[in-house]
Amino acid sequence: MEYRHKTSRSPRKFKVVVSAKKVLFTVFWDKEGVVHMEFLEQGQTVNSERYISTLRALKLRLRRVRLDKDSILQHDHACPHASRQTQDALRQLELTTLPHPAYSPDLAPSDYYLFPQLKKYLKGHHYDNNEEVIADVHRWCRRQPSEFFADGLHQLVKHCRLCVDRDGDYVEK
Template sequence: MCAAISVGEKMASARNDHLMKQRSVIEFLTAEGCSTVAIHKRMKDVYGDACLTEESKMQSMQYRHKNSPAPKKFKVVASARKVLLKIFWDMEGIVHIEFLEQGTTINSERYVSTLRALKGRLRRVRQDKVKEGQHDKARPHTSRQTQCALQQLKLPAIPHPPYSPDLAPSDFFLFPLLKKHLKGNHYETDAEVEADVRSWCRSQTPEFFADGMRKLVQRWRLCIERDGDYVEK
């Protein structure tokens, strides 16, 4: 897995550098007074298929005649705000769910509090069996305070390469399916969102969660076979 760390970091860094360079070009040409269409054409000539596609919305603004009626704007319907979800699960199902309050910052102290709640849930629903958890490389997950808490709570962590959502089962398996379920639904309150998420989680069978973990093992093997390269599918 050491190869996965070094290659993953290089690939992520290269993608970010390429993205930032193109955005800098857009900012510079915009400051010069170039139109969106002209900017896109010049960048397309240089970058080809690697050219950013985020300008499509801006381009469409240029295709309206100056005497055309102003575009209609649909009335924005009040909806629930974004809800931040933290979830822990294994082959048997959901172990612990937390919905963080709006504006909550996930720092080391907050994450340690979550780990303590997780430990309590493990005692109740898994008879305190030894579990190894997977944590990404976000700063609250790797801080000294968090590492000390993991040792005190006896929650060993599986090594995880940075910038590797392709090896995080919540990212490549659970969340995409949950988002598909939530897509198109309208919720008036955060409580409605939370209730629907909990209901969806409870409706999944143990085989569903076991399948997610099997896919993780498959991705580990592919990552090793590819010398640490990303696993797209």
């Protein structure tokens, strides 16, 4: 709502440049780089069934790209991650998870490190379709050196220490 004098002209409306719609994706990464990523089809949401399918694909990918290295997953308490079906699937797939306190986005490396960097890169770009966005995200991830990903995980240690020092209170930056 806008208040103005009766004789004032209407505000100018700017033409919006049409770009691709929002593209959602799930990404798993470690100190060496991106291990697995999946993009969500337009109009779909992540539920337990979808997340379990992603975990199965991740397990296969881990066998191929990380060979026999131990893997520990750290994810938040979003409903699909915390559901009984997902927890059963994690046990069945023998995927170890790092506990994550509820409502702690400051302890999710993708939230405080990877996604902000990716958003900074994508800002100002306009895409005609989702495939262009997906291709650009893949390109960006491949161009990041392993030091980039290692830095993100080193920051996790710092964030955890701050969280412990503050008795679990939220750590902004």
